[in-house]
Amino acid sequence: MSGAQIAIVPNPGPAQQSSLLIDNEHAFAVARFLRDDPTLRLDFCSNVTGVDWLDRVVKKTVKMKRLVDGEEKEVDETTEEKIPGYLEAVYHLYSMTHKHGPVIIRIRTRDRGHPDLRRILMWDEFVDYPMRKDYREPDDYEWEPTPHDEVLEKAKRHYTQRPELDGAEKITAGGDALNR
């Protein structure tokens, strides 16, 4: 696989579970290689996780196993990108992640090609992403239907710092599930 940049990221903790860092352009090809290579055959995607770092680099960790005659190997595949939007690599390779839209959108990513992306968390008008580290609890809704005075000031501070949205917030909870 020419041009792919792969680095081993050591784990400083006692767990000693290291990761592979794969560049975004080759994430799909590397993931497919890991799954299909006859010697590796990492065909079992155990878990997909999004982690929101404060510097906006989103890290994806994929636990992959090999299920052949009880033998197993484990690889953490980690992909970093300044603007998240690469998760199609696992969508198209593993059935599990085809249906994992709710997991991913909690972090807010630009998910390209996901066939059934949904928000499961909140009502339709809710636009933030609680699993992000820059999430701030709403200031106004609990006390005032129409914020004013101190509450209004808090609400202004809150909404001016809201991150730029990318359209994913318009996806509603399974309302159109049969018509995809």
Place this chain on the structure above:
Amino acid sequence: MSATVQTLEAIERPPVSMGSRLEGELLEVSMGPQHPSTHGVFRMNVALEGEVVRKLKPVFGYLHRNHEKLGENMSYLGSMPYTDRLDYFCSMTNNWAYALSVEKLAGIKVPERAEYLRVILAELTRLQNHASLLGFLLNDMGAWGTPLMYAFREREKILDLFESLSGSRMMCDYMRFGGCRCDTPPGWMERAKQIVDRFPHFIDDLEQLVVGNEVVIGRTQNVGILSPDLAINAGIAGPMLRASGVNYDIRKVDGYGFYPRFKFRIPLGEHGDTYDRLMMRVLEMRESLSILKQAFEQIQPGPIMNPKVKIRAFRPPVGEAYGRIEGPKGELGFYLISDGGQNPYRYRVRPPSFVNLTVLEDLCLGHTVADVMVILGSVDIVMGEVDR
């Protein structure tokens, strides 16, 4: 002159051909979230052609309470009681999976007696979970009440044990990083042994009821077949994966806790249908009993907590860890990232019920609405864990 003779059966019930249906018209039905057979607030949007399922979309989230966010905003110890609420049938195994992850994260050793206690409690949890599942499944098939009550009778005995040990029947909050919260009270182990010794009678009765029962066979065999290829590709784990013939049990693969010290077999299915998934639970209960008997023989007095562990103001070193166990429903994992603070930077739960549920449509297509209930029952879900 000839006369056509028709049987009474043919006159009363003329055969229905495919051509008599209104082709192309699908009826959309929203099953749940309030529905007695969806095992909680679970909703399925189903497109039906007559009685046959042509499309099915699971809708999750009605029991969502942002468990992972809560975990990231409280101390490591503070999350332990919340893990009880994931799969509320199996709080002991939830506790263990979380404790194991934190122990990996911080490099904590567990005393021998605590490891044995964990195995005992996990296998007791597996027994009561599988017994309940079988009761519920038979309930879904129309055996209203009786099998479920028989299953719950056995479950109650185990819950009594949990209560006398932890103070709570279901929300046990029993395990800690580096061991367990308290040792067993006097006489507890003898009571547990008695329950384990008598449990095979229940399994025999249940097996006799299930294995050759015409209705059970008719409702479950060749219904909801999960191929091994799809099971692996979809990340299915636990009894559901093994019912499809895939030999994968984390107790064997990881050998966490003291499981390598016990002799037990991994039952495997052949067809991957609902019947295999049902029988998988019966066979696994027998193996759990075998593990329990060995554990009762091997366990010795000793400390149950690692004295070096600082429970309060606990700060694991910077790093990350993924710990997992073979829960009764499948692989239950916790992925934790520590930045050196008192709260985890990332707290992620890998729930078996949720992942196992993602292939529900594949299992149900082409079957009838009544089959959907049975298939869903055989997946074994708890919505507290699915929605988190």
